[in-house]
Amino acid sequence: MPHEIALGEVYIPPLLLVVVIAYALASFVFFIGGKLGLYRFIAFPMIAELCLMVIFVNVLSQYITIF
Template sequence: MTTMPHELIFGEIYLPPLLFVVALAYILTSIVSAISVKFGLHRYIAVPAIAELSILIIFTGLIGRFISII
């Protein structure tokens, strides 16, 4: 049985858990992008913006499987 997700509380500000998941996914996407630029893999990507957005969505889904966001 899964537990009900709770909001993240900073002082008197309530934040949804999905915001934390997306922020973590964005950080991981930035790291993957930097690594791909360092090794020259960015040359094989036709549209880098769509590729980064796709990686962000994939990381959000993967992290969301481990952190309850619904």
């Protein structure tokens, strides 16, 4: 299993890929939540988005090898 992903001459760590995917998923979930009006139930939306992103990173790291 590779420890890094090579794009041409640039090496990208797998954790960076997992964080980018998790951020995209968290943003999508919060976008849908905003359209449905779920923001009124969240006291601190930015902290909730960060927590959701951490949860997604943990779930995705189970399927994408980080180390």
